[in-house]
Amino acid sequence: MLRVALRPRFMGLLALMVVATLVCGLLATWQWDRAHRAMQQQSAVDRSLGSIQDVVQPGDAVTNSIQGGIVRAEGSYDPDQQVLVPGRRIDGEDAVIVVTALHVRTDDGTTALLPVARGWVPEEDVTGKDGQPDPGRAPAPPSGRVDVSGRLEASESASQGIEHGIAQEIATPLLVNEWGEPMYAGYVGVDHAADGLRAMPAAESAFSTGLNWQNLGYALQWVLFGGFFLYLWWRSVRTAYLDELAERRERMQSRLALAEGEDPVAAHEDDDHPTVGPAGADPTVKGETGADSASTR
Known part of the structure; x- marks a missing residue:
């Protein structure tokens, strides 16, 4: 599967997915920073x-x-x-x-x-x-x-x-x-x-107590999005690899089936045109032929 992943098409797709993942990481960092600053501000008692x-x-x-x-x-x-x-x-x-x-x-x-x-x-x-x-x-x-x-x-x-x-x-x-x-x-x-x-x-407002969790949730969502882009690339490479593997298997099976189909044809041709050598001659027939020849003379 590594050879498939190193092809130019998939390397270009990987570069695109890495850029998308980096953007998601920056957005996640931004949301995390907002949540962190909000928590610091809420904890500032005498600000x-x-x-x-x-x-x-x-x-x-x-x-x-x-x-x-x-x-x-x-x-x-x-x-x-x-x-x-x-x-x-x-x-x-x-x-x-x-x-x-x-x-x-x-x-x-x-x-x-x-x-x-x-x-x-x-x-x-x-x-x-x-x-x-x-x-x-x-x-x-x-x-x-x-x-x-x-x-x-x-x-x-x-x-x-x-x-x-x-x-x-x-x-x-x-x-x-x-x-x-x-x-x-x-x-x-x-x-x-x-x-x-x-x-x-402090922070009796439901808005203030809920905003931190909202920003943290957004940060987690961006992290998941970034991971999804990398998973999408891996899934594309794996699908292409499995498709090519199945295609090679199918070609091999076709060749084996073709090879197995040629044996009966060859055997059939041998049955229609038998090869008769000296070892295949019938001595009885030869004897009878010889006797007939002798009697005729």
């Missing part, structure tokens, strides 16, 4: 980014480069713009997150809404008599101007709406429908306990 106005503008996406960093914001809370996010598990407890809109003055003088996860409480602390979370039991936000510091997180994916002050995700597309706009695309998770709430844990 301060500065004021929210200097980091991101309302409506802009929260990218990997700023996600998880500590930002500051100054503004005032609106107690009428507050939702509860139940169904979380934090520090081994069933938790409910309290999210309130912070009105922030932007550089152009307008006011934008910044969703702030002010903290969380045990689910039982805000559960009403009907067994459902009651927004009225949540700690009210402080009044007046406040300074907020916390981790900047990307919006979670929206799967359900907001009903009676209860949301299933911290999703800014849903909050815009409830509170209006302009609004920041991400939210801030307060990293210290305040206002009767417990501090938000």
